[in-house]
Amino acid sequence: MRLRNVAKGAILSVDVEVSGSLSVALVDLDNYRRFPAIDRPLFRGSTDTLLAFSITAPATGTYFVVLDNRAGNEPRAVEVTVRASSAKTTETTRAALDAFERDLKKIFVFEPFPIRVERCGAPQAFAGPAGIVLCTEYADKLYEALRDRAKAGDALLFTLFHELGHTLLAQWKYPFFADEDVADEFATAVMIMLGQHERVRAKAEFFAANPSIADAIAKVFRDDRHPLSPQRARNILRWAKDPELVRKWQPVLVPHMQSALLERLLQRPPSWADRQLIEKELAGRAR
Ligand SMILES: [Zn+2]
Known part of the structure; x- marks a missing residue:
């Protein structure tokens, strides 16, 4: 999931609802290109139900919410809500x-x-x-x-x-x-x-x-x-x-x-x- 034109200092609030275990990360463009070798995520976590987190964008640019189900062998139903608000x-x-x-x-x-x-x-x-x-x-x-x-x-x-x-x-x-x-x-x-x-x-x-x-x-x-x-x-x-x-x-x-x-x-x-x-x-x- 790509988030374009996020201003420096903006707060991104992410809600993830999922039907089974899944890992979630929020990364900048550099880290996204290096996937799966993400070394500096702004957020990383996993859940099998609900996950909510907020981060402050360190710089103006494009960010990505990465949902990773490589560890599982079943498809997952996922709902992601992202809200951005000014600093x-x-x-x-x-x-x-x-x-x-x-x-x-x-x-x-x-x-x-x-x-x-x-x-x-x-x-x-x-x-x-x-x-x-x-x-x-x-x-x-x-x-x-x-x-x-x-x-x-x-x-x-x-x-x-x-x-x-x-x-x-x-x-x-x-x-x-x-x-x-x-x-x-x-x-x-x-x-x-x-x-x-x-x-x-x-x-x-x-x-x-x-x-x-x-x-x-x-x-x-x-x-x-x-x-x-x-x-x-x-x-x-x-x-x-x-x-x-x-x-x-x-x-x-x-x-x-x-x-x-x-x-x-x-x-x-x-x-x-x-x-x-x-x-x-x-x-x-x-x-
Ligand atoms: Zn009223």
């Missing part, structure tokens, strides 16, 4: 995205969809039939407005959970999936379930306490569907303080949660867990 926005954006995807697969059962970071020409983040798109301009504007990487990272993570709300609720045929308040509630509830209570609260408190920044951001984004308004921040803050919110969402979420997670929740139930609901769900799956 400027990458570190924080990529870190937020990686954490997000890791968390997601641990919690929910869903049809996989791509989450892309790309230059769109406008500071937006949106969910659509093709998955979630986070425009690099959106991340840039957040950093500019907040001047704080940690705060921008938190805001970005919340945005991702919000878009996830639209995507998963649509996938699960929940009737109000397009509603902005519903997506915000979903984001707040799921982040609290993931132990991100502090980050949600800090983010909402910051925006509620700094309406001028929230207003400035809302103006920059000029996106009717996604205003980061002080009003929205106050809503999120109210929900984050409301122990009933997470409980209220359980009937929607539990049917789509990973069995391993449900079992862990039964063993050590957090305050928001609904024992009866979880037991019923697990019993239904065991049949």
Whole structure:
């Protein structure tokens, strides 16, 4: 698999899904030409299920993902996804995205969809039939407005959970999936379930306490569907303080949660867990 014109400093994130053992390498052109005598791969690993890795391109040029099944004697079905993102926005954006995807697969059962970071020409983040798109301009504007990487990272993570709300609720045929308040509630509830209570609260408190920044951001984004308004921040803050919110969402979420997670929740139930609901769900799956 050839990746052309990769800029120096760009981050390449690769996901490999395979039906049996396979070795995977990411190499530059020099090493590719020397195959199989690759001596300086940027990445080398093997897997028999899933493999995800990211590298930073050391120079502008062409790179290759090399899938090697010479050790095996059966054909393999392989799916490879490569995402490239520019050096400027990458570190924080990529870190937020990686954490997000890791968390997601641990919690929910869903049809996989791509989450892309790309230059769109406008500071937006949106969910659509093709998955979630986070425009690099959106991340840039957040950093500019907040001047704080940690705060921008938190805001970005919340945005991702919000878009996830639209995507998963649509996938699960929940009737109000397009509603902005519903997506915000979903984001707040799921982040609290993931132990991100502090980050949600800090983010909402910051925006509620700094309406001028929230207003400035809302103006920059000029996106009717996604205003980061002080009003929205106050809503999120109210929900984050409301122990009933997470409980209220359980009937929607539990049917789509990973069995391993449900079992862990039964063993050590957090305050928001609904024992009866979880037991019923697990019993239904065991049949
Ligand atoms: Zn939305």
